[in-house]
Amino acid sequence: MNRYTVAVLVRNQFGVLNRVTSMFRRRRFNISALSVSETESAEFSRITVLFDGDETGEQQLVNQLYKLPDVCSIKELKKEESFSAELVLIKLNNNPAVRDEILAAGKAFEAKTVDYSRDSIMFQLTADSRRIDDFINLMRDYEILEICRTGTISLERGAATLRKITNY
Amino acid sequence: MKLSGADIIVKTLIEQGIEVIFGYPGGQIINVYDSLYKYSGEIKHVLTAHEQGAVHAADGYARSTGRIGVVFATSGPGATNLVTGIATAYLDSVPVLAITGNVPTTQIGTDSFQEIDITGITLPITKHNYFVSRAEDVADTIREAIKLAVSGRPGPVLIDVPKDVQIAKCEYKPADKVEKCDPVPPKEIRIAEAAKIINASEKPFVYFGGGLISSGAEEELLELADKIDAPVGCSMMGVSGIPTDNPRFLGMQGMHGHFASSMAMNKADCIIALGVRFNDRVTGDRFKFATRTKIVHIDADGSELSKTVRADCGLRSDVKLTLKMLLPELKKTKHPEWNGEIADLKKREENGEDKREGLTPKNIIQTLNGFLKPSTPVATDVGQHQMWAAQYLSFSQKRRFISSGGLGTMGFGMGAAIGAYFGTGEKTVLITGDGSFGMCLNELATAVTYKVPVVILLMNNGVLGMVRQWQTLFFDKHYSNTVLGRKTDFVKLAEAFGAKGERVDSIERLSAAFERAFASDMPYLIDCAIDKDEFVLPMLPPGGSMEDIIIKADK
Numbered sequence: 001m002n003r004y005t006v007a008v009l010v011r012n013q014f015g016v017l018n019r020v021t022s023m024f025r026r027r028r029f030n031i032s033a034l035s036v037s038e039t040e041s042a043e044f045s046r047i048t049v050l051f052d053g054d055e056t057g058e059q060q061l062v063n064q065l066y067k068l069p070d071v072c073s074i075k076e077l078k079k080e081e082s083f084s085a086e087l088v089l090i091k092l093n094n095n096p097a098v099r100d101e102i103l104a105a106g107k108a109f110e111a112k113t114v115d116y117s118r119d120s121i122m123f124q125l126t127a128d129s130r131r132i133d134d135f136i137n138l139m140r141d142y143e144i145l146e147i148c149r150t151g152t153i154s155l156e157r158g159a160a161t162l163r164k165i166t167n168y
Numbered sequence: 169m170k171l172s173g174a175d176i177i178v179k180t181l182i183e184q185g186i187e188v189i190f191g192y193p194g195g196q197i198i199n200v201y202d203s204l205y206k207y208s209g210e211i212k213h214v215l216t217a218h219e220q221g222a223v224h225a226a227d228g229y230a231r232s233t234g235r236i237g238v239v240f241a242t243s244g245p246g247a248t249n250l251v252t253g254i255a256t257a258y259l260d261s262v263p264v265l266a267i268t269g270n271v272p273t274t275q276i277g278t279d280s281f282q283e284i285d286i287t288g289i290t291l292p293i294t295k296h297n298y299f300v301s302r303a304e305d306v307a308d309t310i311r312e313a314i315k316l317a318v319s320g321r322p323g324p325v326l327i328d329v330p331k332d333v334q335i336a337k338c339e340y341k342p343a344d345k346v347e348k349c350d351p352v353p354p355k356e357i358r359i360a361e362a363a364k365i366i367n368a369s370e371k372p373f374v375y376f377g378g379g380l381i382s383s384g385a386e387e388e389l390l391e392l393a394d395k396i397d398a399p400v401g402c403s404m405m406g407v408s409g410i411p412t413d414n415p416r417f418l419g420m421q422g423m424h425g426h427f428a429s430s431m432a433m434n435k436a437d438c439i440i441a442l443g444v445r446f447n448d449r450v451t452g453d454r455f456k457f458a459t460r461t462k463i464v465h466i467d468a469d470g471s472e473l474s475k476t477v478r479a480d481c482g483l484r485s486d487v488k489l490t491l492k493m494l495l496p497e498l499k500k501t502k503h504p505e506w507n508g509e510i511a512d513l514k515k516r517e518e519n520g521e522d523k524r525e526g527l528t529p530k531n532i533i534q535t536l537n538g539f540l541k542p543s544t545p546v547a548t549d550v551g552q553h554q555m556w557a558a559q560y561l562s563f564s565q566k567r568r569f570i571s572s573g574g575l576g577t578m579g580f581g582m583g584a585a586i587g588a589y590f591g592t593g594e595k596t597v598l599i600t601g602d603g604s605f606g607m608c609l610n611e612l613a614t615a616v617t618y619k620v621p622v623v624i625l626l627m628n629n630g631v632l633g634m635v636r637q638w639q640t641l642f643f644d645k646h647y648s649n650t651v652l653g654r655k656t657d658f659v660k661l662a663e664a665f666g667a668k669g670e671r672v673d674s675i676e677r678l679s680a681a682f683e684r685a686f687a688s689d690m691p692y693l694i695d696c697a698i699d700k701d702e703f704v705l706p707m708l709p710p711g712g713s714m715e716d717i718i719i720k721a722d723k
Contacts, residue, residue, distance in 0.1 A: 014299070019291060026292050056474060063471035069296045069316060 003032070004058045005084060005154050008047040008065060009039070009073040009162045016070045020047060023068065029053070029061050033086075033129075033151035044072065046162070048153050073162045077154045084154040088132045089114070091122045093143035102142055109135045120145060128152075173303035174199035174334040177267060178207050180310045183342050186238050188212045188229065188590050190222040190583075194242020196282060197269030199334040201240075214590060214618060216583065217610040219246050223253025224583025224608070225590070226264050231570045232545045232588040234382070236263040236317055243270045244282030247328075248289065252577060254324045255293040259574025260405060261378055263322040265313055266290075272332040273301055287328050295323035303336035311346050319349040321469040322382055351468070351486035353493065361481045362464045363497035365438060369462065371506045372398040373436035375421070378405030378573070379443015379467055381566055385488035386410050389442060392491060397503045399510045401429035403444050404558050408569035412562045418514070422450040423708045424555040427520065427719065428513040430706070434714040435509065438462045443487045445469075446476045447574065448711075456713040466490045520719055522705075527675050529553070529627065529702055533560035535675065536597070536625060539682045545570055545588035546597045549581035549604030552633040555704040557599045579607030585622050586615055595621045595686065602652060603632045609661070615691040616666040623685040624693040626658055629700040637703055641718070662693040669693035 010016045017036050024031050033050040051061055058076070065071050077084070092102055094117065106113060106123050109131070115122035125135055129152055136147065171179060177200050181189070191213060193201040204213050216222040219241045226237030237257075241250050247268040257264040270276065271283045287297045296316055298309050306329065313325040366372060374393050380386065380402075386409060393400050393416050401421045402409055410417060418429035433439060439461055444450070451457035454476050465472070465479035466487050473482030483490050522530045533556050540546065546561060547570040548554040554571055563569060570588050572580040582605070585598040605626055615622050632650040639647055662669030668685075672678045672694055685692035707718040 015287070018288075022291050060471060060475060063473075063475075067295075067469065067471060 001052055001054065002058075004051045004053070005077045005079075005082070005152065006049045006051060006058075006062065006065075007075050007077050007154060007162055008049060008071060009044050010047060011070040011072060012038070012043055012045045013070055016045065017047070019068055019070060020065070023064055027060075027064060029057070035151035035153050037153070048151070050152055075156070075162055077156060082154050082156045084128055084152050085126055086129050086132055086150055086152045087124065087126045088136065088147065088149040089122060089124055090136065090139055090147050091115075091120055091145040092139060093145055094119050094121050095143065098142055102139075105138055111135065169340060170337045171340040172199065172203070172335055172337050173306050173329065174203040175206070176303065176306045176338070176340050177310065177329065177334070178203040178211060179340055179342075180307045181238060182207065182210050183345070184311065184314055185345050186211065186236070188214060189238045189240055190214045190216055190225040190229070190587065191240030192216060192219045192222055192242070192246060193240075194246045194269065194282070196243035196271055196331050197240060197246070197334075199331065200267070200269065200329075213240075214586070214614070216586075217613045218608070219249035220253055220579065221583035221586070221608055221611040221614060223250045223264065223266065224256065224580050225587030226266075227253060227257045227262050227580075228547060228570050228584030228587030229591040230257070230262045230264055230587075231584070232567050233591040234567060235591070236265055236314055237587060238265045238267070241266065241268050242282070243268060243286070244284045247284055247286040251289060251293070253583070254290055254326065256572050256575045256577045256580055257324040258293045258295075260572065261322050261382065262324065263317040264324040265310075265317055266324060266326040268326065268328050269334065270328050270330045273330045274332070276330060286326065290326050293324070294326050297326040297328070299328045300333055301330070303333050303338040306333065307340060307343070311343060315346040315349065320351070321379070321467070351489050354483040354485040354490050358481060358483050359490070359493050359497060362483060362494055365462045365464055365481055366396060366440060367499050369396070369438035370503060371435060371437040371509075372396050372440060372503070373433050373438065374398045374400045374440045374442070375402065375433060375444060376400070376406045376409055376442040377403040377444035380406060380487055381409045381443070383443060383468070383487035385442065385491055386566060388488055388491035388495065390414070391495060392440070392498070395495065395498055395500050397501055397507065398440070399432050399507070401425070401433055403447070403450055403573070404571065405573045406444070407558050407561075407571070408563035409566055411564045413564070418510070420558050423452070423710070424559065424704050424706065426559065427517040427706050427717075428510065430708065430714065430717070431513050432510055434458070436461055438464065441465045442491070443467055445472045448476070451477060452708050452712045452714070452716075525675070527673065527678065527696070527698060529556040529698060530560055531675050532625070532627065532678060532696060532698070533557060533599075535678050536599075536682065537562045539686050540597070541594070542568075543592065543594050544568065544597060545585070545592055545594060546599060547571065547581045547585035547588055548598070549600040550576045550578045551601045551604055552637065552702065552704050553599050553601045553604075553627040556627075578604040582608045582611040582615075586611060586618070586620050589620045589622060595623065598622055598624045600624065600626055601633060602626060602628045602630065602654075602656075602658075606656075612662065612665040612667055612691060619689065620691060621689050622691045623682070624691065626693060626695050627698050628658065628695050629698045629702065630654075631700045633700065633702065634704070636700065640701070641707075642709070658693060658695040662691070667691035667693060669695060671695045671697070673697050
């Protein structure tokens with residue numbers, strides 16, 4: 001089983017995310033993360049999909065995506081040729097007994113303290129998924145109140161872009 | 169000129185060359201029906217008994233003509249009644265345009281009367297669907313939808329139009345008829361790869377499906393088979409694609425396919441697959457299917473390549489265009505040994521054939537063959553009768569076998585036969601069973617109203633024969649809920665609808681009944697009794713491989 005990062009440019013239409021995720025659901029593709037956002041153009045949205053599976057599965061995922069008329073362009077982003085990042089917010093109990101340890105750990109990961117109260121500490125960390133996993137695992141030694149993470153976003157290195165194509 | 173959204177719907181369909189619409193009116197599409205009233209001289213509307221009948225009719229129209237079929241329905245139950253028919257068209261790649269009314273945009277999302285999220289419901293069973301929120305978008309949406317439905321791998325498209333959009337007025341600018349998208353040719357390197365595999369083959373087998381018919385590549389297929397000296401077989405969706413009497417043609421293969429066709433495909437060292445998708449009814453256990461065989465797969469839909477069985481060479485493009493590029497690259501060869509093997513297989517098939525006399529399924533279908541013109545469309549429902557029809561009917565013209573393959577929709581046939589009549593103007597035949605016919609027989613009313621000259625051959629065994637066959641073979645004859653025991657008098661039923669009917673219990677009387685039925689200009693039902701324990705053979709058990717084929721069954 002491999003992890004694939006697939007970037008998808010879609011027409012910025014009402015319900016387009018539903019069309020994409022509905023296809024994933026009905027064909028039982030194993031999606032571990034998905035993020036969607038606006039792009040450089042109001043005409044398009046960009047979806048980044050993290051898919052776990054084998055090569056045939058990945059090919060099938062790409063082919064099935066191509067069949068959706070709202071999908072304009074698809075590219076598999078290889079790890080070495082792209083930059084990926086994810087953002088996590090993590091809220092911990094501000095226990096005076098371990099406060100210094102928590103702050104030290106945050107500092108070691110270069111996480112930003114974005115909220116601090118008598119009862120809680122909130123960190124923000126932007127990194128690749130692996131590093132975020134490590135940070136969360138470390139924080140499990142303390143009392144985590146809440147976690148929220150965005151899912152990976154990814155762009156190709158260099159001047160290459162997701163080319164616009166007509167798709168029928 | 170300023171027109172209402174409803175007028176624009178009808179005007180745009182006329183502009184796009186649509187001649188007939190099947191449908192059923194209702195509260196949220198009443199404005200469109202008012203426009204139909206206004207433009208009734210330019211476009212015909214066929215009122216069915218039920219929306220399901222209407223969508224099957226649009227489907228039968230499309231299958232028999234190759235042109236898009238159009239269906240109208242109102243919101244809520246009208247729209248949901250289309251669902252089975254849209255799914256039927258989707259699974260068999262038939263271009264159908266469904267236009268539904270919906271509640272006004274201000275009421276959308278409030279669960280108002282007869283409001284349903286039909287674009288949500290039909291998301292996985294349409295190529296694409298649209299919710300139109302402005303009258304200004306109506307015309308272009310219809311044009312785009314038609315283009316989408318007929319281009320590439322065809323399929324159904326739905327447009328949902330809220331009532332206020334039907335009422336709102338805007339400028340209508342006529343446009344040209346939309347054309348199919350030009351197919352993108354396959355990569356040259358793939359053509360070379362395919363040619364290399366085929367040229368190296370000693371036992372090639374050409375296998376085609378519905379994609380060959382929608383691409384219009386029959387001539388290229390026959391040229392290919394002649395050039396590489398290969399036998400030809402098809403999936404059920406390919407039936408009627410090439411003339412049945414072509415000496416290279418072994419018939420349908422698969423679960424209930426011809427013995428020689430299925431065996432030849434299994435023994436081949438190279439399968440050239442044209443517009444097929446290697447469905448489980450074709451392959452049996454796909455992990456045991458053609459494991460030592462090279463597969464060259466051509467399909468308009470790239471996602472079909474290596475989806476169920478791996479293709480050694482996959483070409484994503486139009487079948488006709490690809491064959492035209494491929495043919496010059498192929499060596500003209502002869503395979504006398506391979507064709508000798510095929511001749512032996514055909515002999516074995518002939519020896520094993522059902523030679524009984526009397527009212528057997530085979531004799532019934534072959535008697536019917538004597539009455540069919542090349543242009544006669546034959547629709548079927550789903551079950552044993554459908555398989556017998558696919559096995560024994562003779563065709564010489566394409567698009568004349570109209571049957572629900574992928575979804576296997578019982579109740580499809582009656583509506584489809586009506587649609588095929590409106591598409592072709594020909595006397596039409598429906599082969600059905602008492603189970604399937606019971607599902608949508610209300611469309612007899614439509615056939616009578618519009619004087620559709622349809623000959624209905626009802627193969628009546630009083631049971632749900634296909635399920636019964638499985639129960640006999642795999643469930644220790646536990647005939648759970650398959651013995652109908654109904655008291656329906658189908659002759660009286662036909663008469664009650666205003667059609668004609670008669671009952672037949674011998675093969676001699678069947679011929680005479682067909683004489684009368686084919687001479688009739690009204691719907692004519694022949695209630696033909698068959699034995700409840702007839703089997704469809706051969707049979708590849710579900711999930712089995714060619715070693716498991718059942719040729720003869722002990723009942």
